Amino acid sequence: MSPTEKVRDFLVSNLVTFEDDLKLHDDDNFFELGFVDSSFAMQLVSFVEEEFNLTVTNEDLDLANFSTIKRIVQFIEKKKS
Amino acid sequence: MSDNNRQQTIVDEARCFADDYLRPRAGNFDREERLPKEIIDEMARRKYLLPSLPEAFGGLGLNPVFYGLFTEEIGKACCSTRGLITVQCSLIGESLLKWGSKEQKLNWLSAISAGEKIGAFAITEPDVGTDARGVQTIYQKKGNEYLINGRKKWISFAEIADFFVVIAAFGSEISAFMVERDRAGITILPQKGLLANRASHIAEIEFQNVRIPVKNIIARPGSGFSFVAGTALDHGRYSIAWAGVAIAQEALDCMARYALRRNQFGRKIAEFQLVQRMIGRAVANTHAARALCLKVGEMRIRNEKDSAAETSIAKYFTSKVAMEVSTDAVQVHGGNGCGNSYPVERLFRESKVLEIIEGTSQIQQQIIAKYGLRKYGKPLKSNKNC
Numbered sequence: 001m002s003p004t005e006k007v008r009d010f011l012v013s014n015l016v017t018f019e020d021d022l023k024l025h026d027d028d029n030f031f032e033l034g035f036v037d038s039s040f041a042m043q044l045v046s047f048v049e050e051e052f053n054l055t056v057t058n059e060d061l062d063l064a065n066f067s068t069i070k071r072i073v074q075f076i077e078k079k080k081s
Numbered sequence: 082m083s084d085n086n087r088q089q090t091i092v093d094e095a096r097c098f099a100d101d102y103l104r105p106r107a108g109n110f111d112r113e114e115r116l117p118k119e120i121i122d123e124m125a126r127r128k129y130l131l132p133s134l135p136e137a138f139g140g141l142g143l144n145p146v147f148y149g150l151f152t153e154e155i156g157k158a159c160c161s162t163r164g165l166i167t168v169q170c171s172l173i174g175e176s177l178l179k180w181g182s183k184e185q186k187l188n189w190l191s192a193i194s195a196g197e198k199i200g201a202f203a204i205t206e207p208d209v210g211t212d213a214r215g216v217q218t219i220y221q222k223k224g225n226e227y228l229i230n231g232r233k234k235w236i237s238f239a240e241i242a243d244f245f246v247v248i249a250a251f252g253s254e255i256s257a258f259m260v261e262r263d264r265a266g267i268t269i270l271p272q273k274g275l276l277a278n279r280a281s282h283i284a285e286i287e288f289q290n291v292r293i294p295v296k297n298i299i300a301r302p303g304s305g306f307s308f309v310a311g312t313a314l315d316h317g318r319y320s321i322a323w324a325g326v327a328i329a330q331e332a333l334d335c336m337a338r339y340a341l342r343r344n345q346f347g348r349k350i351a352e353f354q355l356v357q358r359m360i361g362r363a364v365a366n367t368h369a370a371r372a373l374c375l376k377v378g379e380m381r382i383r384n385e386k387d388s389a390a391e392t393s394i395a396k397y398f399t400s401k402v403a404m405e406v407s408t409d410a411v412q413v414h415g416g417n418g419c420g421n422s423y424p425v426e427r428l429f430r431e432s433k434v435l436e437i438i439e440g441t442s443q444i445q446q447q448i449i450a451k452y453g454l455r456k457y458g459k460p461l462k463s464n465k466n467c
Contacts, residue, residue, distance in 0.1 A: 010386065013455060014386070014455065016451050016455075018454070037448060037451070038213070038214070038306075038307075038310075038311060038314065039311055039314070039315055039389045039390075039393075039448075040307075040311075041307035041308055041311050042307070042308060042311035042312050042315055042389065043386065043389050045308070046384055046386065046388075046389075047386050049384075050384045050386075058180045058181065058182060058299075058300040058301065058304075059301070061180065061300045061301045061304040061308050062301060062303070062304075063303055063304070063307060
């Protein structure tokens, strides 16, 4: 799976929504859509660190880095480069 | 010695510490509504204030499973002492370790470990509990400083704390700050006459135009709720899950000992089947609660993606079990269970609080239900291999 597919797969499995077949576009801001609970951001950070073998530091902690699939993948690529 | 053996030795030593220093005095701590400084100093000497943190930061390097077992040993003997570890280690220590600057980690974690500085995690307010995103304490940036105004309530160890981790808002942006107690504009109002956690030095904190330097922000502006508080509360829930196991086991021990020594109608009350029903249920539920926590501990060691949701399940379940077992322990003690000559009345009061702190049972049920709907509600797929 590509990084985009891995991130999408995680999000679709973990976002708080009652939709049976969630269609999430690369630019959809799931924080603004209200699909998250209080522990989601922390779970997302753990997933990114574990799956892509990188460390998210306090300097990376801009919610914008984690708000859409596209931004997350860009963040991962930047950290890996 | 293997690392597992090293960690098990620490847990065994914690059991001896709890037996010698805590259990015989826990009733007095509760009645006097204070945790004596010599207890905190002794815990610092043993490095018990940050047990799950790496040794490089003054911790004992316990992994989540051994940290849980350690929490159970301390929590069985004294709920307020366990609360001190929950606040210093799970709430403050873990969130600083993850998101603090290098300077914050070096300065504050070593001071906590040495017992030189006690911290308090200030998120709850008079009008803001479960809806923590709605904090009304506000901050404003003024040059090289932040200005904080507002009021926090139900803050464990605030009465004796040297510093506070304060969650505050600037519009919709929520941030976390390190605020030293001796800054001008801070007033501490101890809360007395509480149901439980009476030796946890719970207090209100008032911030009036409190100025702190910009370096005191934890991580970045806007990361206070989603990341700093999120990390703290996840670790806090795990600690409280084990606190539930601790109270359930202690209440079960008290219940079983009492039932084997109390005679009525010429027989030990342990021989009566309705007493056995309560004891049987307590044994099964306490074992199940511990098994759940051990499973979650293993998941947390592996950083599994479902570990936060499974931690909520453990916290919800063990707090419920602690309440049930301690209620039955009071019942088995009869009239003797209703006074402070026996510890079960204290365990009964302490267990109620576990169903409220670090996310109420009702919020946990919602989190668990949504997790279950995601996990188990997927449409059936035809599988040609079956």
